Amino acid sequence: MKNIDISIAVVKNTQNLFLICLRPDHVHQGGKWEFPGGKIKKNESAEQAMLRELKEEVAITAVDYRLLESTFFDYGDKQLNLNFFLVSQFDGEALAQEGQRMEWVNKAELLTYSFPDANAAIIKKL
Ligand SMILES: Nc1nc2c([nH]c(=O)n2[C@H]2C[C@H](O)[C@@H](COP(=O)(O)OP(=O)(O)OP(=O)(O)O)O2)c(=O)[nH]1
Numbered sequence: 001m002k003n004i005d006i007s008i009a010v011v012k013n014t015q016n017l018f019l020i021c022l023r024p025d026h027v028h029q030g031g032k033w034e035f036p037g038g039k040i041k042k043n044e045s046a047e048q049a050m051l052r053e054l055k056e057e058v059a060i061t062a063v064d065y066r067l068l069e070s071t072f073f074d075y076g077d078k079q080l081n082l083n084f085f086l087v088s089q090f091d092g093e094a095l096a097q098e099g100q101r102m103e104w105v106n107k108a109e110l111l112t113y114s115f116p117d118a119n120a121a122i123i124k125k126l
């Protein structure tokens with residue numbers, strides 16, 4: 001099976017809080033918390049996908065951002081290439097667009113939430 005390309009936005013606000021959302025139960029890695037993001041579409045760059053997913057899922061526009069890490073992770077049922085961006089400035093107010101639970105949490109709180117295994121390394125580095 002082909003690897004699936006994913007873009008993820010780690011959004012940090014001016015109070016050093018991170019934006020996280022709860023994945024619905026029925027999806028891959030359901031019931032885990034996540035950073036907004038999703039699959040990169042055909043003919044789209046990792047950056048474009050990150051910008052699109054942020055708008056679609058939480059209605060904000062990234063202004064200042066950089067690629068933190070691109071990494072491969074094998075879940076057994078799915079193989080992913082994940083591109084993690086750190087968004088340090090954005091326009092708009094984050095609002096969950098898909099009815100998902102959404103929270104702003106500090107670094108210490110972040111460590112107490114359950115994330116997909118692919119996130120462990122990046123969360124340690126934040
Ligand atoms: N959004 C997000 N996905 C993550 C994270 N960590 C992680 O392993 N994943 C995995 C879970 C999924 O297999 C994949 C993301 O796909 P997704 O379900 O969000 O895709 P999407 O937004 O395009 O959703 P859809 O339109 O296909 O329903 O990456 C994370 O922090 N955020």
Ligand SMILES: [Mg+2]
Pocket residue numbers: 036037038039053057
């Ligand atoms: Mg998504």
